[in-house]
Amino acid sequence: MDLNFAAEDEAFRQEVRDFLDKAFDDELRAAMKKTRAGYMPKHLHIRWQKALHEKGWATPHWPVEYGGCGWTPTQKYIFDAEMSAAGAPITIPFGPRMLAPVLMKFGSQKQKDEFLPKIQSSDIIFCQGYSEPGSGSDLASLKMKCEDKGDHWLLNGSKIWTSVAQYADWIFCLVRTSNEGKPQEGISFVLVPMDADGVTVDPIITADLPEKGYQEVNQVFFEDVKIPKENMVGEPNKGWTYAKYLLEFERGGTYSQGLKRGMEKVRQIASEEREFGERVIDDPVFRKKMADAQSLIHAMEFTELRVLGRLSQGQNPGPESSMIKCRGSELQQLVSELAFEAAGIKQAPFQPLKWGSNEPPIGPEWASGVGPRMYNYRKVSIYAGSNEIQRNIMAKLVLGL
Incomplete structure (x- = not known):
């Protein structure tokens, strides 16, 4: 497997980074540091999504005839990876990623004309x-x-x-x-x-x-x-037919870059925090946990690249989409647990979330999000088809059980 990206793909990566430098401004970065579930106040989220729309990147996965970007699978992967690595806001997915494909396939012409442009523009x-x-x-x-x-x-x-x-x-x-x-x-x-x-x-x-x-x-x-x-x-x-079709677009995604970013935070916390006078990162047991997690994340990244290679050749990703969702969600939980463990008691203080407040955080700047994020991530192995369901799919399609 060739892991090198073509020159035009690296040029596209730089274009995405240049966009992030401009559009993902200080106000949005500050809001994302506070968020516990990926959502900001509505006016900030809409401002971000309209910046994507102005660039023409609000709905890159849509067919070109409906305003999609016409990107290659590699470009889609790079875009998702760079957004995740930067910690940029998600696009509220329910209209663009879930409903829109259903309307395109099953909706009336009036529904397409009425809703698709407004979904794309975040109106x-x-x-x-x-x-x-x-x-x-x-x-x-x-x-x-x-x-x-x-x-x-x-x-x-x-x-x-x-x-x-x-x-x-x-x-x-x-x-x-x-x-x-x-x-x-x-x-x-x-x-x-x-x-x-x-x-x-x-x-x-x-x-x-x-x-x-x-x-x-x-x-x-x-x-x-x-x-x-x-x-x-x-x-x-x-409706059951339409619901099953929608789930094809709810599952999947790119996990590895966000996981790597999460591990950077774990390393930062473990390097700053002390337990019994010693840095958490110097504890050999905790270092082994970090190394094990890092190995799993690398394996996740290679799996994503392998699927990307198949998509680039026009092939179907197959049951790997269930495997990526299953392992990716479990690793999200693992990384959040490591941050929780490294933070110790500093993950615990209750601090209400007040957008626009100048009230100083309790403890280090990162402390208010560690505990809530770990609790929030209990859900990721349940939504979009629970991991038990994903394992049933893999057992049937891979093992023939």
């Missing part, structure tokens, strides 16, 4: 309404009702663990339109404006984001919510 922010109380991993058991009232649909029920619902302008939901046949056969896919009468957002305050208003997840309630018939995507009772 509309979507959130995802899949999980319900009692219907998380068993998504087919969802119960939120969608009744045909002739000239409109009537929605009743709730969605839970809805990330950034407090920011969103619209939500795409899986809803139950029929109780006949298999549970999967009675599910439909609808688009709902968050300002519709009967929609209520209730924050879920988690241990990593304790201040109301800056939470990541929410519960969204729908009480006699009326939506036009045209807000259904595709055909009634075909």
